[in-house]
Amino acid sequence: MKVYLWQTTSDAWSFMPDTLQEYPRKAEYIQRAAVAGLLVNILLTALKGIAGVHAGSRALVADAVHSFSDLTTDIVVIVGARFWCRPPDETHPMGHKGIETVVSLFIGLMLVVTGIGIAVDSLRSFGSHSSSIRPDLFAVVTAAISLVSKEILFRWTLKKAGKTGSGALAANAWHHRSDGLSSIPVLVAVVAPLISRSLVFLDSIGGAVVSIFIVNAGWKVLQPVIGEVTNSAPPVEVVNKMMSAAEGVTGVISIHRFRARMQGGGIYVDLHLQVSGDNTVYQGYSIGKEVEETIMRSDSSVRDVIARIEPFSPCGDADKCKDS
Template sequence: MKKEERFRQAEFAAIVGIIGNVALAVVKGVAGVLGNSKALLADAVHSASDVAGSLAVWIGLRAAKRPPDEDHPYGHGKAESIAAIIVAVLLFIIGIEIGRSAVLAFFQPLRPPEIIAVYVLVLSILVKEAMFRYKYRLGKKLNSNAIIVNAYEHRSDVFSSIAALIGVGAAIIGGRWKIDWLLYADPVAGLFVSVLVLKMAWDLGKESIHTAIDHVLHEEETEYLRKAVLSFPDVKQIHELHAREHGHYVIVDLKIAVDPFITVEEGHRIGKKVKEKLLTLPRVENVMVHINPYHPEKNT
């Protein structure tokens, strides 16, 4: 897939996330107030945090789209990973706030939520699961860690909405049947939501930091690169092949040996063909090819 098409699809997904999360956050917030549900209000805050997350992904994608420049010769590919880290930090902060709000609710007079909270939570579960599946598949297709991270935000919203639904349902039953202790199910669900959010923030933050740091690909991971290089008859030998992950892209440094009796221009032509070939391979973003003379009696 061409880079332009990749960014177009990724940006569209980010915009879908922004619009969807804004709509859900507003609906949940209003229903949480009208329906007197701490769990639903906590879930609304969770959806609001997803808006910031989708914005961070969109900004990161825009930055990563920029071409290489003097200060960033290998491009801005890490911008997506940095955006993913920002999303994880936002999730962590929101998780703490949700937990604090739920704990405070235990020390306040409780009354059962209204049935509207149940309807909104069911709607939220269906919408968020659909958004997760769409973004997760797209993230895998485009090999975008930021989109995958954002997809799991939607999945965390599904789990938090399920927890909130259980809490709200139990609290409604407690109110109808005069079972006072069941009224605490609503803030308990809010506290459970905060734990889910914090765990998701930890897992996604750890993965995003790993992706943001350059990692050298091992020999077995570069075998497809070696095969592509050696498919050219004019390449007598590969002296060195180093590949590293830069964000979700791969940067290749290559030293190849060619006939020592050809002209410099011919050697340059071979190197250019090898580079063009490697750039057609998945994830390969930048290739540096060094031409060495081939001497069978030497190992380097």
């Protein structure tokens, strides 16, 4: 899973389930960074929400919504990971990773819809010159706190990422940087009315800019989910790695009909492999088992492999050349 999701999701959550078992130390760092992020996001959501409503600032309220969405994601990382880590059972023979997909879908859609709503509201207020923002020092201080705290969190998390070599942590760090950046137009928006009444339109622009950050965050969550729901293939390099691993097993003459699909954060593979027709059933079985285990080992995201054994036929797929 890490190969597929690291680059596309902004948070550690897609990486958590595997790491929890495999690298307890690394998981501990990621967990700690997620908790630190959660605490800061709770504080920022409350502060910006109150200050934003008090000052009548669209930009600050939008930024509060963004922090709230980050907070939701943090909770999913910390709490949710425990649920989809559980081993397969009777009602969920493929494991519980599908829950992660459903939660991601929900959060992603919520972000995109909210972001678009804020964008529409901001543009409308810009068009009708109906800004509700008032000069408010509390709002200025809040926007500044948001900017500074996210920058500190960015540097702290990036240092931890360097120490552990965790791509998930690095992605988390860069998300904090992007959060900090999205507070810059907010700071401009709340400082503007202190300078001149004629600058209040900047609040509508600030709201629109922040909405882009929110939609972008939602899209990053949705992208891998859409790939999974539509059973799309894993990246080409992962497929190639699995195929050459299978071809390298002793006794395998060739492979065909290799199919790999993403589902619930894992990869499921089925393939046909040709072995010499002189093998005993037991030998054929052993080769098939070895191929399945080799593919499982080739990538930590592989959840299941089904290999069908065929006697070697020079024309390719044995199903198609029975009579030759």
